[in-house]
Every structure is written in C-alpha cells, then in structure tokens.
Amino acid sequence: MKEILIIWKKELKDTLRDRRTLIAMIVMPMLLMPLLTVGMTKLMEQQYRNAEKETVQIAVLSDGVDQNLTALLEQNNLKIIEVGGDITEAINNDLVSAALYFPTDLKESLNRQEKVEVKIMRKSTDLQSSSALNRITSSINIYNNLVINQRFDKEGINPKILTGLTIVTEDISTQQEREGFGLGFILPMFIVMWSIIGGQYTAIDASAGEKERKTLEALLLTPVSRLKLVIGKFLSVATAGLTTIVISITSLYITIRYFGFGSFDQIGAEAAKTAETTISLTLPPQALLLLLLISSLLVLTFSAVLLSLGIFARSFKEAQSYISPAYLVVILPVVFVNSLPGFKPTLWFFCLPAVNAVLLFKEILVGTYDLGHIVVTIVSLTIYMVITLFITGKIYSKETILFKG
Amino acid sequence: MNALVKVENLTKTFGKITALKGINFQAHKGEIFGLLGPNGAGKTTAIRVIATVLTPTTGSAVVAGFDICNQPVEVRKNIGVLTTETGVYERFTGRENLKYFGELFNIPRDQLTNRLNELIELFKMNEFIDRRAGEYSTGMKQKLAIARSIIHDPQIIIFDEPTAGLDVLASQTVLNFMRQARELGKCVILSTHRLSDAERLCDRAAIIHQGKIVGVDEISRLMEISGTNNLEDAFLQLIKNRPLDEET
Structure with a gap:
C-alpha cells in the first residue's frame, strides 16, 4: 500500500510540474465550459434573430399579381425582385432564393372560381431557399383562405362552416425539462470528453513517457511489484481525470447559475421567446452527486484504457496517435445517440459505456430519476472498470510490451 | 569462494531469436567480474534476466541465495543494476529522483537522507543535485543514474556500460567506486x-559472444589460454575459435 502511495504522489507531482498537463487538466475546463456555454447561447440567439429578420429575395414570374398577395409575401420578409434571363441560374447564383409562377390570368381564373396552380421553384439543398419556400407557402395559404372567404361571401355562406376541428396545443413540459433538453444536448458530451482529456497527459507520461525518458527499467528494478506499479499509476491518472471532472462540472454549474443557459433545441416562435429571457437553472444537489458518481466511474474506466494504450507506445507522440482514435470510438456513438430525434433508449443502451453516462446525464438534467437506468449504468460501468483495470494489469506484466523497441 | 551470483544454463528467446543459449558463470563476493562481449552478444539480456526484469526461457540463476524465478522481489532487494537505460525524471531535481x-x-527516512548525502558526496554531485534533472548534461545524468542504482546499498552491483557518455574524470570516479565496492566485499559485475x-579492473571475466559464453576465467588465465598478452587479443582469439554458426 505504501508503495502505491509513493508512486501516486510522484506521478501527481510530476503532472503538476508540467505546464501542458496543467492547461489540459485545470485551465481548459475552467475557462472553456463558461466560454462555450455563454458564447454558444449568445451565438444561437443572434443567429436565430438574424434568421427571423433576414429578408429573402424571390422572383415572381407573372403579370398582374394581386396586391393582396404581394403584401402578404412582403409581410413574411420576402422581397420581390425582377430577374432577367434564366431563372435556374439566378437561383443557383443566389440572386434569388426561390421563384414563384402564376398563370397570367390568375385574377380572371379566380374570379371564374377555378382551381389555379401555383408553381414554386426552389433548391432543396440550399437552407435559405427552404426558408423562402416555407414563407411563400404560408403566404399563399393565407391568400388561399382569403379567396375561399370571398367565394363563400358571394354565395352568402358563413365561411366558418368549413372549419370542423381546430387544434390547440399546450406544452406540459416543465421549465426544468425544457432547459434540461437544451443542456442535455451539450453537457453530457463535454463531461465524457473531460473524463478522457483530464487524465490523458498524466497517463501518457506515466506509460509511454517512462519509455521515452528511459526510466521504465529502473522502475522495474525496484522491489515494487508490477501490479502495485500499475495501481499507483492508475490512481494518479484517475486523480487527474477526477480533478478535471470536478472543475468542469463546478465551472459549468457556476456559469449556469450566473449567466443562465438558453435552449438550443427548439427552433421556432417559442424559442425566440425563451431565448430572450435569461433562464436560471438549478441543479439539485442530489443530481450533482449522481453526476459526479457516474463521471467518476467513467474516469476510472478511461484511466485504465489510457494507461493501457500508452504503454504500447515508445514515445509521447506515438501514444497520442494511439489515443486520438480512441476519442472517436467514444464520441461517435454519443453523437449518434444524441442526434437521433425523439430517441427513446431501451434498457440495454444503459449498458454501453459512455453512451449510458450521456443518456443518464440527459435524464438527470430534465429531473427524471429512473432507478433501473441508474442501477444498470452504475453496475455496468463498475464492471467495465474492473475489466479494463484487469487487462491493464495483464498488459503491464508482459515483457514484450514493456521492452518493445 | 562465496558465489553471490550463480547462473546455470540460462536461455532466453524472443520469438524466433535466441538471445541467450545456455550460459553458465559464477561471480563472487569481493571481486569484480567482467561480462565482456561485442554489442548484441547478449550481455544486456543476461543482466535483465539475472535482475528479474525478464524471465528466463529455461535455466535459472541464484542471486544472494535467492532464486530469480521464485523470489524475484528478494533478488531485486539485493541487487543494484545500472542498465544502459539511464534516463531520469526531468521535472524532478536530482535529489528528488x-x-x-x-x-x-x-x-x-532518516537512513535515506544519510544515504543520499553519502552518494552526492561520493559522485561529487553537490553543485547540481538540487537543480531539475532536465538541465543536466549527459555526464550528470549518468552519475545520477549510477547513484540511483545503488541507493539501497546492495550486496551485488551490476553495471552495464557505466562509463558510456562520461569524460575521463567522471569515468575515473566510477571505476574507483567499483574498486571501493570490491574492497567492501561486494560482488561487482561489469x-x-x-x-x-x-x-584494468576485473579479477575474472566471462567472454560472451552470440549468446554463448566462450571463456570464463581470471583475466591473466584468459590471456594465457589464448596465447596473447592483452585482453583485446585474447578476446579476438576466443571469438575466432568459435565460428559464427557453430552452434546453430
């Protein structure tokens, strides 16, 4: 036990003396979390406002358009401009975002109570063009209602008889849930990332670093058993990772307390409302504790993985090139699960490392505490931790790996 | 004589390569024993196996009465090894290392403080010992590595190319240290x-070539056997008697 402590202390002291490690472990999470949170919220708000206000240019190809229709189009921030030459080219060159075709005898046809076809030309791969299509469609729908109303008036019928059912929606999600939804998208990703980044440099230093500096053999010549050596190193990597996790969660918590956190996910009229008001999100203490417990398990698992990958390398650089793809392996499923709309995870998703933490963090943030999910996550992460630690111990007793190169 | 290191039929293979092909020798208390051979002869592998860093494929060795396979921790406690891997922790001072x-x-703890001062004095490290090792010259690092290898004052000292990277003065210090250790009754393997x-230093030596020992004896006897009057010629003579592929 004493030897483990000696190794743990030495590795941490070494870490604390390395500027590069300190930046990744302490400074980055401390600064990056608030910067990202506040910065992204502000950016999203601004983008959203810009998109709302922005006028989109369109072309209308017909003569004698009804003034009412043009007015409706302009109300929807659409600007009608004259386009000479090929219209497809004009859309491709971003001169206009969409083009509207009416038959020349639009008014007459409507007066004859005929059905008139309106054609909209747009480019679906262009975001602005899609926005133009939505605005044109909504303008034409309103115009269509006007036309129908006029026709019914002429016949002396109340147009209301056309409406059988109307839809009224009511959002029953609590404010905490709406906020958690925004947070839930980004926060778990970062926690998973920090749980790797935090211990990364300490792990490389304690594994490949010993080879690069040529100190490994001297260490193996001491009476300390290889298992104790690994445990000491593992604990130091875990300590570094946990430090980062605590710093990043605390830093994020404080940021949210003081600056609020906008909702990223709801794009629509409602989002505009929420974005304008600053939200004060409070994570209850038990949620914070659960967050810490699960990320700790994650850190312990990753620490063993990092230490194992590191010892295969002969140098710091080589170790980094082994660890970088490992990030992808962890982050990709997380991104995938996060980006599925309306994804409802089944229980076995809570057995997947990293993915389970992300899903559970999401639930915690919206104030849902599913005991089954919590237990499965904790148990499975504990199992992963034991397995990875066991494998690490095995790897460190293989002389071919220790003396590679 | 009291044999502190007894090596018996030691072999070591790495995949298809056989680095040690059944070596035998004994090194005694109060002597400097040479392990001589060209680069790649198997000297470093032999030392690593004796020091329990590598496990032997077959055969065994007894170090200070402890078996390298069954009592590796006891072996490591009694042996001080300077390998060719003489790196130090660069963000630590020499003393911290x-x-x-x-x-x-x-x-x-108190014993360690005394031992540190003793070694700092012995290898004349006073001037730089409290500076970070990252700033050290090759010679300073080598001295630190030597001091590190004998920090526990072991009975058996094994030095692998200890004067590599050292200037004439520093080399003298190391050679003198080995003589001193012999006087103190330690078993020194160079x-x-x-x-x-x-x-100049060794009492006896084993000449190792291609994983085999081609001669073990007192230095003077080795010269006598090969009919030469210096060790270099004796060495070349002994190697010549063993054509490259004789054993394989």
Whole structure:
C-alpha cells in the first residue's frame, strides 16, 4: 500500500510540474465550459434573430399579381425582385432564393372560381431557399383562405362552416425539462470528453513517457511489484481525470447559475421567446452527486484504457496517435445517440459505456430519476472498470510490451 | 569462494531469436567480474534476466541465495543494476529522483537522507543535485543514474556500460567506486565492450559472444589460454575459435 502511495504522489507531482498537463487538466475546463456555454447561447440567439429578420429575395414570374398577395409575401420578409434571363441560374447564383409562377390570368381564373396552380421553384439543398419556400407557402395559404372567404361571401355562406376541428396545443413540459433538453444536448458530451482529456497527459507520461525518458527499467528494478506499479499509476491518472471532472462540472454549474443557459433545441416562435429571457437553472444537489458518481466511474474506466494504450507506445507522440482514435470510438456513438430525434433508449443502451453516462446525464438534467437506468449504468460501468483495470494489469506484466523497441 | 551470483544454463528467446543459449558463470563476493562481449552478444539480456526484469526461457540463476524465478522481489532487494537505460525524471531535481527510488526500496527516512548525502558526496554531485534533472548534461545524468542504482546499498552491483557518455574524470570516479565496492566485499559485475577498462579492473571475466559464453576465467588465465598478452587479443582469439554458426 505504501508503495502505491509513493508512486501516486510522484506521478501527481510530476503532472503538476508540467505546464501542458496543467492547461489540459485545470485551465481548459475552467475557462472553456463558461466560454462555450455563454458564447454558444449568445451565438444561437443572434443567429436565430438574424434568421427571423433576414429578408429573402424571390422572383415572381407573372403579370398582374394581386396586391393582396404581394403584401402578404412582403409581410413574411420576402422581397420581390425582377430577374432577367434564366431563372435556374439566378437561383443557383443566389440572386434569388426561390421563384414563384402564376398563370397570367390568375385574377380572371379566380374570379371564374377555378382551381389555379401555383408553381414554386426552389433548391432543396440550399437552407435559405427552404426558408423562402416555407414563407411563400404560408403566404399563399393565407391568400388561399382569403379567396375561399370571398367565394363563400358571394354565395352568402358563413365561411366558418368549413372549419370542423381546430387544434390547440399546450406544452406540459416543465421549465426544468425544457432547459434540461437544451443542456442535455451539450453537457453530457463535454463531461465524457473531460473524463478522457483530464487524465490523458498524466497517463501518457506515466506509460509511454517512462519509455521515452528511459526510466521504465529502473522502475522495474525496484522491489515494487508490477501490479502495485500499475495501481499507483492508475490512481494518479484517475486523480487527474477526477480533478478535471470536478472543475468542469463546478465551472459549468457556476456559469449556469450566473449567466443562465438558453435552449438550443427548439427552433421556432417559442424559442425566440425563451431565448430572450435569461433562464436560471438549478441543479439539485442530489443530481450533482449522481453526476459526479457516474463521471467518476467513467474516469476510472478511461484511466485504465489510457494507461493501457500508452504503454504500447515508445514515445509521447506515438501514444497520442494511439489515443486520438480512441476519442472517436467514444464520441461517435454519443453523437449518434444524441442526434437521433425523439430517441427513446431501451434498457440495454444503459449498458454501453459512455453512451449510458450521456443518456443518464440527459435524464438527470430534465429531473427524471429512473432507478433501473441508474442501477444498470452504475453496475455496468463498475464492471467495465474492473475489466479494463484487469487487462491493464495483464498488459503491464508482459515483457514484450514493456521492452518493445 | 562465496558465489553471490550463480547462473546455470540460462536461455532466453524472443520469438524466433535466441538471445541467450545456455550460459553458465559464477561471480563472487569481493571481486569484480567482467561480462565482456561485442554489442548484441547478449550481455544486456543476461543482466535483465539475472535482475528479474525478464524471465528466463529455461535455466535459472541464484542471486544472494535467492532464486530469480521464485523470489524475484528478494533478488531485486539485493541487487543494484545500472542498465544502459539511464534516463531520469526531468521535472524532478536530482535529489528528488534519488529520494523516489529510495522510497520504493523502502529505506527508512532518516537512513535515506544519510544515504543520499553519502552518494552526492561520493559522485561529487553537490553543485547540481538540487537543480531539475532536465538541465543536466549527459555526464550528470549518468552519475545520477549510477547513484540511483545503488541507493539501497546492495550486496551485488551490476553495471552495464557505466562509463558510456562520461569524460575521463567522471569515468575515473566510477571505476574507483567499483574498486571501493570490491574492497567492501561486494560482488561487482561489469558489463562492457571497453576491454581496456575490463583489463584494468576485473579479477575474472566471462567472454560472451552470440549468446554463448566462450571463456570464463581470471583475466591473466584468459590471456594465457589464448596465447596473447592483452585482453583485446585474447578476446579476438576466443571469438575466432568459435565460428559464427557453430552452434546453430
């Protein structure tokens, strides 16, 4: 036990003396979390406002358009401009975002109570063009209602008889849930990332670093058993990772307390409302504790993985090139699960490392505490931790790996 | 004589490569024993197996009465090895480097402080010992590595190319240290390809070539057997008698 402590202390002291490690472990999470949170919220708000206000240019190809229709189009921030030459080219060159075709005898046809076809030309791969299509469609729908109303008036019928059912929606999600939804998208990703980044440099230093500096053999010549050596190193990597996790969660918590956190996910009229008001999100203490417990398990698992990958390398650089793809392996499923709309995870998703933490963090943030999910996550992460630690111990007793190169 | 290191039929293979092909030798208390051979002869592998860093494929060795296979921890406690891997922790001072290894050898604190001062004095490290090791010259690092390897004052000292990277003065310090250790009754094994050092220092030597020992005896006897009057010629003579592929 004493030897483990000696190794743990030495590795941490070494870490604390390395500027590069300190930046990744302490400074980055401390600064990056608030910067990202506040910065992204502000950016999203601004983008959203810009998109709302922005006028989109369109072309209308017909003569004698009804003034009412043009007015409706302009109300929807659409600007009608004259386009000479090929219209497809004009859309491709971003001169206009969409083009509207009416038959020349639009008014007459409507007066004859005929059905008139309106054609909209747009480019679906262009975001602005899609926005133009939505605005044109909504303008034409309103115009269509006007036309129908006029026709019914002429016949002396109340147009209301056309409406059988109307839809009224009511959002029953609590404010905490709406906020958690925004947070839930980004926060778990970062926690998973920090749980790797935090211990990364300490792990490389304690594994490949010993080879690069040529100190490994001297260490193996001491009476300390290889298992104790690994445990000491593992604990130091875990300590570094946990430090980062605590710093990043605390830093994020404080940021949210003081600056609020906008909702990223709801794009629509409602989002505009929420974005304008600053939200004060409070994570209850038990949620914070659960967050810490699960990320700790994650850190312990990753620490063993990092230490194992590191010892295969002969140098710091080589170790980094082994660890970088490992990030992808962890982050990709997380991104995938996060980006599925309306994804409802089944229980076995809570057995997947990293993915389970992300899903559970999401639930915690919206104030849902599913005991089954919590237990499965904790148990499975504990199992992963034991397995990875066991494998690490095995790897460190293989002389071919220790003396590679 | 009292044999502190007894090596019996030691072989070591790495995949298809056989680095040690059944070596035998004994090194005694109060002598400097040379392990001589060209680069790649198997000297370093032999040392690593004796020091329990590598496990032997077959055969065994007894170090200070402990078996390398069954009592590796006891072996490591009694043996001080300077390998060719003489790196140090660069963000630590020389003293911190030594202290760390002293603690890993479980030396009581006050005893360790005394031992550190003794070694700093012995290898004349006063001037730089409290500076970070990253700033050290090759020679300073080598001295630190030597001090580190004998921090626990072992009975058996094995030095692998200890004067590599050292200037004449520093080399003298190391060679003198080995003589001193012999006087103190320690068993010193010097592995080197510098035959002039070996000729001056060693009492007996094993000549190792391609994983085999081609001669073990007193230095003077080795010269006598090969009919030469210096160790270098004796060495070349012994190797010549063993054509490259004789054993394979």
